[in-house]
Amino acid sequence: MSPVELFKALGEPTRLEMVERLSNYGSQTLTSLFKGMHITRQGARKHLQILADSKIIILLPDGRNTIVQLDQHAFDVGKKFIAKLELRWDKRLEALKNFVEKK
Amino acid sequence: MSPVELFKALGEPTRLEMVERLSNYGSQTLTSLFKGMHITRQGARKHLQILADSKIIILLPDGRNTIVQLDQHAFDVGKKFIAKLELRWDKRLEALKNFVEKK
DNA sequence: TATATATGCAACATAATAGTTGCATATCGA
DNA sequence: TCGATATGCAACTATTATGTTGCATATATA
Numbered sequence A, B: 001m002s003p004v005e006l007f008k009a010l011g012e013p014t015r016l017e018m019v020e021r022l023s024n025y026g027s028q029t030l031t032s033l034f035k036g037m038h039i040t041r042q043g044a045r046k047h048l049q050i051l052a053d054s055k056i057i058i059l060l061p062d063g064r065n066t067i068v069q070l071d072q073h074a075f076d077v078g079k080k081f082i083a084k085l086e087l088r089w090d091k092r093l094e095a096l097k098n099f100v101e102k103k
Numbered sequence C: 001t002a003t004a005t006a007t008g009c010a011a012c013a014t015a016a017t018a019g020t021t022g023c024a025t026a027t028c029g030a
Numbered sequence D: 001t002c003g004a005t006a007t008g009c010a011a012c013t014a015t016t017a018t019g020t021t022g023c024a025t026a027t028a029t030a
Helices: A003-010 A013-025 A030-034 A041-053 A076-102 B003-010 B013-025 B030-034 B041-053 B076-102
Strands: A057-062 A065-070 B057-062 B065-070
Touching (some): A003 B003, A003 B013, A013 A041, A013 A057, A030 A065, A041 A057, A076 B076, B003 B013, B003 B041, B003 B076, B013 B041, B013 B057, B013 B065, B030 B065, B041 B057
Antiparallel strands (some): A057 A065, B057 B065
């Protein structure tokens, strides 16, 4: 999963709220998850598919229900990406500092 | 800045590449930044405006140039968001573990 | 076995996004 | 000063994303 895809999936209000709900209240069925949100079941289903494609959630069919659960490693790619960029940032600042001091 | 806005800004290939370039090579002018990317200057400018609105970069007019630099705290909101969600996740797992053990 | 519940898929309408072209403006340097 | 360079803004187009309605299917449960 690429960082772009992860960020894109999280960069939509309805989807991010779904992720927060799952984080707060744990796994639940598709129907219970979108209730209270101003969207139809089919609309919610599309968002869940996008989150599943991005490996943020897992959709588990269970009889007539579909259980939605957060993927344990949902944010790993994002965390790594950010850490890598911040490391480079720091290294450049360090190099700049050394350069200035040597003058 | 909200997490949604941050993730949305980062969830686009051209913008994410711009952020990576800034991280790798440091601050540079608008023109040097988009060169080599398959996009016009005006197209690039739109993306930079979005990144600036999201407080990921800072646009500094300097004579006829515009210096683009990464904001030092660009990812803070995102890191906090992820940390908060993962903490909740862990707490729920802990509670579940305790519940099961007591049975 | 009916009936209610939970879901999936496809088609469509609308809104948002990405990217372009065209034109205007400002600044640097010979 | 004059040409080259660097930029900004507005209008337009094409593509993508969001969200809906409608219909079909599967599974609980009374």
